[in-house]
Amino acid sequence: MSAGEAPDDLKKLLVSRGYLTSPVGRIFVRRLQDYLKSGRGLVRLQILAALFTGALLSILLGAAILIQDPRPETFLLSIYYFPVLSLFLFFLYLSLSGILWAAFRVQPLTHPIRLSRLLGLAVSLISAFMLWKPIFMPSGLLSIPTIALLFFTLAVYAILTPALMTLTLTRYHLPIENLTRARPWMIGALLTFVIVAVIAGNTYLSPSLPGFKEGVPPTLSSMPPRTMVVILDGVSIRGAKFSSELETILSRSTIVPYTDDYRSIPAVNWTEVTTGFPAAVNGVQTLDAIQVLGIERPFTRLPLSSILRTLRIARRSISTHTARLCPTLWEWSASAGIPSNVVNTWSSWPPWNQSPRIVSNLELLHRLSGEKSKAFQPGNIEENIPDTIPAGAPGFALDKIALETLRAMRENHPPILEVLYLPGCDIAFHAAVRNDLSDLLETENLLTDQIRYLGVALADLASETTRVILILHPGRTSSAPSYLCLYPSESPGIMNETVTSMEITPAILEWLHLPVHVSMVRPTFADPWNGSEIRTVSTFPPRDNSLSSGVRPPLEELRSLGYLQ
Amino acid sequence: MSFQHFSERWLPGIHDRLQALALGESSVPQRLASAAIESVTAPGKRIRPLLTMATAETFGLNAERVLDLGCAMEFVHVSSLILDDLPCMDDAIMRRGKPACHRTHGEDIAILAAFGLLSRAFEIVSSAVHGLPVERYAVRDYIETLSRATGFSGMVGGQVQDLHPPEHIDFHSLEYIHSHKTGALFVASASCGAYAAQAKLKHLEGIRTFSKNLGLAFQIQDDLLDVLSTPAITGKETNTPHRKTFVDLFGVERCREAVDTLFETVEDTLRTFPGGAPLLQGLVEHVRRRSS
Secondary structure (H helix, E strand, O other): OOOOOOOOHHHHHHHHOOOOOOOHHHHHHHHHHHHOOOOOHHHHHHHHHHHHHHHHHHHHHHHHHHHHOOOHHHHHHHHHHHHHHHHHHHHHHHHHHHHHHHHHHHOOOOOHHHHHHHHHHHHHHHHHHHHHHHHOOOOOOOOHHHHHHHHHHHHHHHHHHHHHHHHHHHHHOOOHHHOOOOOHHHHHHHHHHHHHHHHHHHHHHOOOOOOOOEOOOOOOOOOOOOEEEEEEEOOOHHHHOOOHHHHHHHHOOEEEEEEOOOOOOHHHHHHHHHHOOOHHHHOOOOOOEEEEOOOOOOEOOOOOHHHHHHOOOEEEEOOOOOOOOOOOHHHHHHHOOOOEEEEOOOOOOOOOOOOOEEEOHHHHHHHHOOOOOOOOEOOOOHHHOOOOOOOOOHHHHHHHHHHHHHHHHHHHOOOOEEEEEEOHHHHHHHHHHHHOHHHHHHHHHHHHHHHHHHHHHHHHHHOOOOEEEEEEEOOOOOOOOEEEEEEOOOOOEEOOOOEEHHHHHHHHHHHOOOOEEOOOOOOOOOOOOOOOOOOEEOOEOOOOHHHHOOOOOHHHHHHHOOOOO | OOHHHHHHHHHHHHHHHHHHHHOOOOOOOHHHHHHHHHHHHOOOOOHHHHHHHHHHHHOOOOHHHHHHHHHHHHHHHHHHHHHHHOOOOOOEEEEOOEEOHHHHHOHHHHHHHHHHHHHHHHHHHHHHHHHOOOOOOOHHHHHHHHHHHHOOOOHHHHHHHHHOOOOOOOHHHHHHHHHHHHHHHHHHHHHHHHHHOOOOHHHHHHHHHHHHHHHHHHHHHHHHHHHHOOHHHHOOEEOOOOOOOHHHHHHHHHHHHHHHHHHHHHHHHHHOOHHHOHHHHHHHHHHHOOOO
16 A cells, blocks of 8 residues: 555545444444354344334334224234234344355355345345235325334344344454444434435325314305216226217317226225215225224224234224215215205215215115115105116116116206216126126127117216216226316317316316315316306315114115225 | 643552552562563553543542552553563663663563563452442453453554564554554553443443544554654654554555544544543543654
């Protein structure tokens, strides 16, 4: 080495020999080293590390679940998680130390300590990934359990890396001073920074819960024009053109593409479309729930539920206690005194008040099966459902009976707002894909016929109404875009901007001259109908709790929330 | 209390105690006794005993209770100087402004005096610890620390490397020499003070870092003084050919930078101690400003 080298070289060399550094990291490693003095010290160390990190994660997960779903008995979950996680971590540490020993025994590595750090980080991330999947939220943003998981990753890294370093030092009989600094603390600080940033970002980006507060019914600025909202599920914009009637409607419509991130989960998708709020806010998440030993009410989502179920601590169950929180667009309208008829829609339970006349899809399915449902609410509107059972595949028959019911309701209860959900094409296509692909061609022909039938029927219905809001949803299994079609429009055509599914309800509320809730995502597209003055409210319409009491079958409520489909 | 006051108060006591403890209670042949007494009472900075005492005081133990412990550290240091000055090693002429021990008393007596002082150091440590608290650290910790600092993994190892350096000496071999020859005893002196005061583990680690950095800073500073000062000032003079130093490898300016950074690290570490360890800060400042 000559005197002509870069000025920083001497400092680097000093650092490499353990000078100019803080002793903090070495304290921890030295303590770990003490465990290795005895024969069984390593196993003791692994057990302690597993217990420590297991306890830490159990508490974090329990606390996270408690925050999301407050109920006092949730602490039991931490107790259940503790042995499961500790055991998992113990085997993880055990196998890792074996790998490390074997690797160093065969061929000494140039930078064994660096490798230890890398391995520590890799294992932490892998274990985080293993736990990630069960608690990933469909909302796409970080859940509180996910944040807890990030902290867990940090804890595993902080424990594991010094342990691996200690093994390395012991293997090579290196003095502890060879660790210029046990960097897990530095990387730990970096991870902490990242986690804090993520939490801050998450807090900023998370869909905020609309502080649920019932207030006075919304008021109308003026009576809106007669409006029909039709959801065509399983029909793409290209498919709609098989019907000349639908093609005509589309050619005179303003067509707004919209994104529906959860189209494969109908309960989530349609709850967001019809309420204007995230499904998570409404309590609509999955198709089943998890009942945990010692905890009365089931969870809709639980980390490591499959392990808990294997251990007989938890079992699958159907939730009977979750209720949709935010009102649907027809509940807003009915609360304001707009006569509203609703047929075959999602999210029709629990009822908000007595004004909307709702024939749910369960009632229609009962009729299709030849039974007479006793689930009608509010009031007896069974008379609107035709007695004749339509022919055809179940999905198509459902569409037909829904259309006929809507017609009957028009005559018996003249509406200003109508909402109709027609899922026949989606049901038929989905069944064909799942059952026998050889029937696909035949299904396509049937679908074409069905679309033509729907086109004629909708054109007929549209002729008696002022505005038609047609939601073209290509179905659960399609990747084609979804569209919101506003008919008739003075400026027809497809808009360039894409909106989200949660902008549909607030837009419709504005066209119905209703105020929108302040927490709703305001529509961003140009309004072809020049809606009335935009008003906001900070409360929801009052709910008629008497209608939620036990006279209604729980199945109705479950179906409304996306179960039992 | 400032370090200035601390050292003014304790230096005379250290000097007296060194003299009193050097020979112990046994009767020692006059020539050997003279060699030992002259060596330990020769004027010196007494950095090591002061380090032990200031460390103990920093962690709440009265410095007086580790006076003997500090003297033991100085005995180890003096014995290493006597051996280091021998013709078979550095062949030094002067030490601490006086003729080297072997020049006055002969090589045989010098060697025996060195070994006598070294053994005496361990004897003092083992007896001094009996009067100290032992909740966290026991006699074994003192003996182990001091043995490592003096033996193959300490001063002896460093001296061998110093006498027989590799053909191409570089930073690592120099650091090895100095961390073993000088640094190890600095670390041991401070550690024993911390043991005596039953310092917490985190503080003990801090003390080790502090003394390790201080030891090297002290050594590089020595190398700088060798270049920038004269034997009249440093009190050292040898017949051996010039050995490579940090200054030869990195030049004066970089060494000054390194010394400054080492001292800054030392001071940063001290700030993590209770009350910021003003006494040790003072000691560091004292070492930093030394001219010999």
